[in-house]
Structures are given as structure tokens and as C-alpha cells.
Amino acid sequence: MNRNALDFHLAMRVLHWLMAAMVLIMLFLGVGMVSTTGPQYTALLALHRPVGVVVLLLVLIRVPLRLATGAPALPGDLPPLQKRIATVSHVLLYLSMIAMPLIGWAMLSAGGYSVQVLESLALPRILPHDLETYAVLRTAHTAVAMLLFALILAHLAAALMHGLIRRDGVLRSMTVGHRHVAGGDSQNKMRDVAGTIDESRG
Numbered sequence: 774m775n776r777n778a779l780d781f782h783l784a785m786r787v788l789h790w791l792m793a794a795m796v797l798i799m800l801f802l803g804v805g806m807v808s809t810t811g812p813q814y815t816a817l818l819a820l821h822r823p824v825g826v827v828v829l830l831l832v833l834i835r836v837p838l839r840l841a842t843g844a845p846a847l848p849g850d851l852p853p854l855q856k857r858i859a860t861v862s863h864v865l866l867y868l869s870m871i872a873m874p875l876i877g878w879a880m881l882s883a884g885g886y887s888v889q890v891l892e893s894l895a896l897p898r899i900l901p902h903d904l905e906t907y908a909v910l911r912t913a914h915t916a917v918a919m920l921l922f923a924l925i926l927a928h929l930a931a932a933l934m935h936g937l938i939r940r941d942g943v944l945r946s947m948t949v950g951h952r953h954v955a956g957g958d959s960q961n962k963m964r965d966v967a968g969t970i971d972e973s974r975g
């Protein structure tokens with residue numbers, strides 16, 4: 774496993790892309806579910822629950838790993854407000870990835886449904902049966918999903934801005950890394966402007 778001051782730890786990069794794919798699939802599975810009353814509903818829900826539980830398990834590994842391995846500093850010439858927005862949006866992404874599966878699990882518990890993950894595995898109910906709580910959590914599941922959609926769109930736009938317009942190595946730090954870039958490469962130089970690791974990003 775390799776990590777240098779310019780890149781996210783390899784395990785963090787693998788988790789990022791695996792979870793990015795899973796979260797996107799979950800959002801579309803959810804929208805697909807509520808858009809159909811046909812037999813596909815059961816099949817989509819049967820997929821939605823276990824994938825959501827895996828997202829929860831992975832984020833529980835990812836957060837301590839992130840705290841242990843840190844993150845590369847953002848380019849030194851990035852305006853402070855943009856750095857602040859990046860940090861806040863990343864925290865919100867992490868919080869949504871934790872909240873969505875927990876709300877899904879809690880809402881099914883409150884609704885009195887069995888939280889069947891696999892045919893032979895049901896999760897314990899984490900809330901007592903209460904329809905008012907179910908209604909609140911059902912609305913929360915939709916609201917946080919909308920927030921997550923918006924965050925991901927902004928996140929994607931920011932990543933493309935770094936990768937295509939600024940070309941400052943931020944996108945590379947979460948993809949192939951800087952290890953194979955020849956010395957003196959402009960992307961390396963841009964991130965070198967950042968100097969030492971920014972303590973606030975861990």
C-alpha cells in the first residue's frame with residue numbers, strides 16, 4: 774500500500790471509487806423503487822437493502838482509515854473559501870453515507886417491517902414499531918437522498934474543474950496518484966505550492 778504527501782492512501786482511493794459506484798447505484802435503485810408499482814419493486818428493494826448495509830459497513834471502515842492516513846493538502850493557490858467549501862462538503866458526504874443506511878434501517882424497523890438483508894439474514898429492529906416515527910424517517914430518507922444527489926453533482930463539478938481546467942493534481946490524488954508522474958510535471962508543481970500537509974485536513 775502506497776501513500777505519499779500528494780495522494781490519498783491507496784486503500785482510501787479504492788474505497789472512494791467502490792463506494793462512489795455503490796452510492797450512485799443506491800440512489801438510482803431508490804428512485805427506481807418509488808417509480809414503480811410493478812413486480813420490479815420487490816426485486817429492486819431486495820437489492821437496495823443489502824447494498825445499503827454494505828455501504829454502512831464500508832463507511833465504518835473508511836472513516837477511521839481516513840483519520841489514520843490523512844489527506845493530501847489542497848493546492849496552496851486555492852482561495853480559502855473554496856478550501857472551506859471542500860472540507861464542509863466532504864464532511865456532509867461522509868455524514869450522508871452514514872445517515873442514509875441508518876435511516877433506511879430505522880424506518881423499516883419503525884414501520885414494523887422485517888429488515889431482511891439476505892434470504893437467511895435479517896437485521897434486528899433498531900426502533901420500536903411506531904407509524905409516526907416511520908413517517909418522519911421515510912421523509913428524512915428522501916430529503917437526505919436529495920441532499921446527497923445535490924452534493925454529488927457539486928462534487929463531480931468540482932472534480933472536473935480540478936482535473937480539466939485547473940489541472941492541479943487534485944483529481945489525480947484520488948485516481949492514479951503522482952507516483953508515476955515524471956519529475957517537474959506541472960501537476961506536481963501545483964500541489965507542491967501547497968507545501969507541507971495542511972494540518973486542518975488531517
Ligand code: HEM
Pocket residue numbers: 796799800801802803804806807821822825826828870873874875877878881888914915918921
Ligand atoms: C447509501 C444508502 C442508501 C441510499 C443512497 C438510499 C437511497 C434511497 C432513495 C433515493 C430512495 C427513494 C426515495 C424517494 O424518492 O422517496 C430510497 C427509498 C427507500 N430506501 Fe433507501 N437508500 C439507502 C439505504 C437504505 C437502506 C440500508 C434501507 C433498508 C435497510 C433502505 C430502504 C429503503 C426503503 C424501504 C425505501 C422506500 C421504498 C418505498 O417507499 O416504496 N435504504 N432509498
Ligand code: HEM
Pocket residue numbers: 789792793794796797839844845847859863864866867870925928929932933943944945946947
Ligand atoms: C462522480 C464522480 C466522482 C469524482 C470524479 C470524485 C472525485 C473526487 C476527488 C478528486 C476527491 C479528492 C478531493 C480532495 O483532494 O480534496 C474526492 C474526495 C471525496 N469524494 Fe469523491 N468523486 C466522485 C464521486 C463521489 C461520490 C459518489 C461520493 C460519495 C457519496 C464521494 C465522496 C467523496 C468524499 C467523502 C471525499 C473526501 C475524501 C476525504 O478527504 O476523506 N465522491 N472525490
